Amino acid sequence: MIGLTHYLVVSALLFGIGTLGVLVRRNALVVFMCIELMLNAVNMSFIAFSRFRGGMDGHIVAFFVMAVAAAEAAVGLALILHLFRTRQSLNVDEANLMRH
Amino acid sequence: METQIPIHLIVLLPLLGAAINGLFGRRFSEGTIAGIACLATFIPFMLSVQAFLALQGGLERIAPAPLFTWFASGGFKVELGFVIDHLTSIFTLVVTGIGFLIHLYSAKYMEGDEGFYKFFAYLNLFLFSMLMLIMGENLILMFVGWEGVGLCSYLLIGFWYHENANADAGKKAFITNRVGDFGFLLGIFFILYALAETGKPLSLSFADLQANSAIFAGLATTICLLLFVGAAGKSAQVPLYVWLPDAMAGPTPVSALIHAATMVTAGIYMVSRLNFLFVQSPMAMTVVACVGAFTALFAATMGFLQNDIKKVLAYSTVSQLGYMFMGVGVGAFGAGLFHVVTHAFFKACLFLGSGSVIYALHHEQDIRKMGGLFKKMPITAWTFLLSTMAIAGFPLFSGFFSKDEILWKAFANQTTLVPGWALWSVGVLAAVCTAFYMVRVFCLTFLGEYRGGHDDHHGHDSHGHDDHHGHGEIHETPGFMTAPLIILAVGAVFGGLAGLPHWMPGHPTNWFEHWLSPVFTAAEPLKFLDNTSLELGLMAVSVSLCALSAGVAYYMYAGGGQHLPDQLAARMKPLYTLVYNKYWVDELYQAVIVSPIKAFSRFCWRVIDDGLIDGALVNGTAGVVNLSGRLVRLFTSGDVQRYATVLFVGVWVLLVFWLAR
Amino acid sequence: MEAFLFYLFSTAAVLSALAVVLPPHPKARAPIHSAVAMVLCFFFVAALYAMLSAHLLAVLQVLVYAGAIMVLFTFVIMLLNLQQDTVDKPEPPGFFKMLGGLMALTTTWGLITKFTADEFLAPISAQLVDKLADPLHYGNLQDIGRLLFSKYLLPFELTSVLLLTAMIGAVIVAKRDPKTTWIPEAVKQLTYRERHGKHVEKGTPR
Numbered sequence: 001m002i003g004l005t006h007y008l009v010v011s012a013l014l015f016g017i018g019t020l021g022v023l024v025r026r027n028a029l030v031v032f033m034c035i036e037l038m039l040n041a042v043n044m045s046f047i048a049f050s051r052f053r054g055g056m057d058g059h060i061v062a063f064f065v066m067a068v069a070a071a072e073a074a075v076g077l078a079l080i081l082h083l084f085r086t087r088q089s090l091n092v093d094e095a096n097l098m099r100h
Numbered sequence: 101m102e103t104q105i106p107i108h109l110i111v112l113l114p115l116l117g118a119a120i121n122g123l124f125g126r127r128f129s130e131g132t133i134a135g136i137a138c139l140a141t142f143i144p145f146m147l148s149v150q151a152f153l154a155l156q157g158g159l160e161r162i163a164p165a166p167l168f169t170w171f172a173s174g175g176f177k178v179e180l181g182f183v184i185d186h187l188t189s190i191f192t193l194v195v196t197g198i199g200f201l202i203h204l205y206s207a208k209y210m211e212g213d214e215g216f217y218k219f220f221a222y223l224n225l226f227l228f229s230m231l232m233l234i235m236g237e238n239l240i241l242m243f244v245g246w247e248g249v250g251l252c253s254y255l256l257i258g259f260w261y262h263e264n265a266n267a268d269a270g271k272k273a274f275i276t277n278r279v280g281d282f283g284f285l286l287g288i289f290f291i292l293y294a295l296a297e298t299g300k301p302l303s304l305s306f307a308d309l310q311a312n313s314a315i316f317a318g319l320a321t322t323i324c325l326l327l328f329v330g331a332a333g334k335s336a337q338v339p340l341y342v343w344l345p346d347a348m349a350g351p352t353p354v355s356a357l358i359h360a361a362t363m364v365t366a367g368i369y370m371v372s373r374l375n376f377l378f379v380q381s382p383m384a385m386t387v388v389a390c391v392g393a394f395t396a397l398f399a400a401t402m403g404f405l406q407n408d409i410k411k412v413l414a415y416s417t418v419s420q421l422g423y424m425f426m427g428v429g430v431g432a433f434g435a436g437l438f439h440v441v442t443h444a445f446f447k448a449c450l451f452l453g454s455g456s457v458i459y460a461l462h463h464e465q466d467i468r469k470m471g472g473l474f475k476k477m478p479i480t481a482w483t484f485l486l487s488t489m490a491i492a493g494f495p496l497f498s499g500f501f502s503k504d505e506i507l508w509k510a511f512a513n514q515t516t517l518v519p520g521w522a523l524w525s526v527g528v529l530a531a532v533c534t535a536f537y538m539v540r541v542f543c544l545t546f547l548g549e550y551r552g553g554h555d556d557h558h559g560h561d562s563h564g565h566d567d568h569h570g571h572g573e574i575h576e577t578p579g580f581m582t583a584p585l586i587i588l589a590v591g592a593v594f595g596g597l598a599g600l601p602h603w604m605p606g607h608p609t610n611w612f613e614h615w616l617s618p619v620f621t622a623a624e625p626l627k628f629l630d631n632t633s634l635e636l637g638l639m640a641v642s643v644s645l646c647a648l649s650a651g652v653a654y655y656m657y658a659g660g661g662q663h664l665p666d667q668l669a670a671r672m673k674p675l676y677t678l679v680y681n682k683y684w685v686d687e688l689y690q691a692v693i694v695s696p697i698k699a700f701s702r703f704c705w706r707v708i709d710d711g712l713i714d715g716a717l718v719n720g721t722a723g724v725v726n727l728s729g730r731l732v733r734l735f736t737s738g739d740v741q742r743y744a745t746v747l748f749v750g751v752w753v754l755l756v757f758w759l760a761r
Numbered sequence: 762m763e764a765f766l767f768y769l770f771s772t773a774a775v776l777s778a779l780a781v782v783l784p785p786h787p788k789a790r791a792p793i794h795s796a797v798a799m800v801l802c803f804f805f806v807a808a809l810y811a812m813l814s815a816h817l818l819a820v821l822q823v824l825v826y827a828g829a830i831m832v833l834f835t836f837v838i839m840l841l842n843l844q845q846d847t848v849d850k851p852e853p854p855g856f857f858k859m860l861g862g863l864m865a866l867t868t869t870w871g872l873i874t875k876f877t878a879d880e881f882l883a884p885i886s887a888q889l890v891d892k893l894a895d896p897l898h899y900g901n902l903q904d905i906g907r908l909l910f911s912k913y914l915l916p917f918e919l920t921s922v923l924l925l926t927a928m929i930g931a932v933i934v935a936k937r938d939p940k941t942t943w944i945p946e947a948v949k950q951l952t953y954r955e956r957h958g959k960h961v962e963k964g965t966p967r
Binding site: 001002003004005006007008009010012013014015016017018019020021022023024025027029030032033034036037040043044047048050051052053054056057059060062063064066067068069070071072073074075077078079080081082084085090 | 763764767771774775778779781782792795796799802803806809810812813814815817818821822825826829830833834837838840841854857858861862864865866868869870872873876877881882885888889890891893894899900904905908909912913916920923924926927928930931932934935937
Binding site: 739 | 857858860861864867868871872874875
């Protein structure tokens with residue numbers, strides 16, 4: 001009854017919300033969090049497919065995704081720290097020194 | 101038959117001399133430079149003599165194997181080979197012999213010039229090119245030599261390049277020659293076309309061309325006319341003669357060698373060498389003869405009123421070249437070529453003599469400022485006198501024999517489409533004029549009172565030369581310069597012996613013509629009248645007219661009638677102005693040809709090069725790149741989220757494509 | 762039962778995700794609120810994993826994502842002492858933000874439409890199973906471990922290198938450059954004694 005499609009819909013919703021956050025929010029930390037949200041949505045999709053096809057490979061992929069996400073979070077947060085130290089603000093709209 | 105004479109050395113030794121002097125001459129002493137150059141000329145002369153003697157002994161030609169194949173492309177092969185046959189042997193003797201004399205002369209004349217080594221390098225280079233021209237075994241090598249002498253002419257005319265006028269003269273010579281060369285090239289192309297059409301192998305060697313000469317029958321007129329355009333350029337015939345008078349801006353030895361004795365005769369050589377083509381087209385021969393005759397008269401009239409001694413001689417050269425073309429144009433190749441040889445002697449002597457005068461007078465060239473030099477420069481004066489008599493056709497001198505031979509053959513010819521007597525009349529008229537202006541020059545230069553005063557007027561020949569003599573003390577020039585004069589004068593007087601005509605007692609055949617007969621087998625069918633008494637009668641007419649003209653000239657310029665020139669000038673003002681300004685031919689060319697080309701060039705420069713290529717294409721491209729860069733830069737807002745959005749646009753498009761499937 | 766649980770957890774997950782992105786209350790706009798909402802979302806997603814018999818991954822989700830990554834986020838928020846969202850008054854969204862929002866929405870809608878279409882799963886419908894072949898052993902640690910050390914050994918090893926690199930990188934990037942570093946008040950307060958020695962004058966804030 002609750003089939004693959006249902007889980008895929010949930011995954012799509014989460015992904016869309018995450019995208020929205022990445023493109024719209026102004027706080028760098030929130031943008032980062034939304035990226036994690038997108039990764040989660042993808043994880044969900046992998047696991048759902050894996051379950052409904054009977055294999056375990058999707059789990060492994062999700063496992064690796066988590067590991068990478070963790071690494072990425074560490075480095076990214078360090079960068080955000082740095083950004084804040086030099087500009088006293090996390091507003092991505094203001095961080096435009098690279099403009100011509 | 102095998103022969104051991106290394107004739108290719110004749111061509112290559114001058115090249116070696118030019119290379120040595122050109123590359124290292126700056127460090128040599130003047131003596132060394134001159135010595136190398138003269139040696140590089142003398143040895144070829146000796147070899148030429150040797151070759152001549154070998155040919156006299158019965159050989160028809162000396163044709164060693166070619167040195168190497170220059171290039172072979174498809175069926176077209178050009179080999180670097182040299183040939184000396186009877187025709188070439190005469191030319192090599194003249195070129196190397198007179199060349200050597202002029203080298204000696206220049207050793208003294210150019211003394212002290214800062215470009216001494218360059219001068220001799222160029223002279224040797226010229227000899228190399230000229231010898232390549234006359235000894236080349238195919239048409240392409242001849243053309244290489246043709247271009248080479250044109251180049252050397254340019255280099256030598258503009259030798260004292262610090263004066264704009266000299267450089268301009270050099271350019272004028274080269275460019276006018278180029279126009280002729282264009283015709284020459286077209287002629288070569290037509291020859292190749294004819295060869296290709298009939299399936300013959302594409303070989304431009306003279307031997308092969310003569311063997312195949314029959315196939316050119318249809319195109320002969322076109323080919324010959326085009327080739328004659330080239331000859332007209334090189335040998336200064338109307339309308340391409342304008343460079344020769346200006347070429348007098350070069351040092352006098354150059355004028356003597358190149359523009360009297362050798363380079364300008366290249367056109368005659370070419371016509372003679374290709375006689376088997378020309379005899380196939382009576383139309384072409386008529387054109388050659390008529391142009392020659394017209395030029396002879398036209399240039400002779402201009403000689404009447406020129407006041408620069410070298411310019412008079414220049415116009416005289418143009419005129420005499422006209423005679424030569426008249427000779428070959430009516431099929432009298434022997435006569436025309438004989439005149440080449442005699443002319444080489446007396447014209448070179450005249451030029452060197454004028455150089456001697458100029459040297460002695462500290463570069464004065466205006467004959468109105470000369471006079472009374474006979475006693476002060478006896479050798480120069482006597483040699484000049486003898487050569488003047490030769491050119492005027494004084495009986496038994498060399499010029500007499502060669503010129504009258506041409507006149508008779510012109511009258512007697514049955515080939516040209518224009519009646520022979522018409523050509524004869526023009527020729528006689530030109531001879532009369534020649535006698536007149538040459539005597540005029542002689543009288544004004546050597547006779548009477550010295551009119552030069554003590555002003556230091558520098559003529560065109562100016563360079564640092566004047567501290568050699570004291571002012572006002574005119575004396576004969578040094579031995580190096582007078583010795584060649586003497587030798588040449590001897591040739592001018594006695595040269596006629598080589599070509600004594602058949603009517604002289606005890607002389608049934610003209611030796612010169614007989615010597616050249618193997619080369620002109622194709623011209624044997626040409627017919628001439630055979631009437632010795634008519635011949636002698638016409639000769640008497642022309643000689644007496646010339647004598648009369650010479651007498652009048654003497655009277656007007658050295659005798660009692662010295663008021664006459666100015667009186668006549670005043671009476672015939674329009675005619676006088678016309679001739680004095682050389683019929684405004686130069687001005688005509690300037691307006692009709694040069695100015696439009698200059699205007700067009702300026703257009704190409706300003707509009708096309710500066711405006712279009714530089715402005716629109718190069719700068720324009722840069723501008724476009726700049727602009728588009730500025731445009732794209734508008735996208736770099738520095739805003740990360742904006743970048744992410746744009747990134748996502750791409751993803752979104754892909755998604756749309758996928759979702760829509 | 763299963764349907765009810767599914768709908769419960771999925772709705773909760775989506776709503777808390779929304780709370781991360783679109784703060785529901787004007788007073789709840791600070792990043793800390795987003796962080797908390799995020800943690801909540803992860804919990805519900807873990808529940809969904811459990812429903813999919815991915816037992817290990819459900820636990821890992823809580824341990825790693827909610828327990829490590831979000832904690833890291835919270836540390837940073839605390840460290841930087843961010844009180845509220847970074848601007849005093851919200852600026853009206855510019856063109857690109859509108860465009861971004863629009864694209865996100867249309868993407869979501871498009872994806873959902875696609876997934877729910879009948880022919881989407883048609884190519885693999887033969888391979889789909891509703892009931893697991895081995896429900897007891899599916900999704901547990903032993904099988905995942907077995908796979909990791911056989912079929913996916915190389916990525917496994919590479920991931921360890923990646924983690925090492927990330928550690929080093931994070932440490933270096935986060936190091937303080939004394940000249941330009943702005944030290945937040947909290948840190949200054951906590952490290953005052955360290956930086957200025959044990960003797961503290963009277964009246965100086967400690």
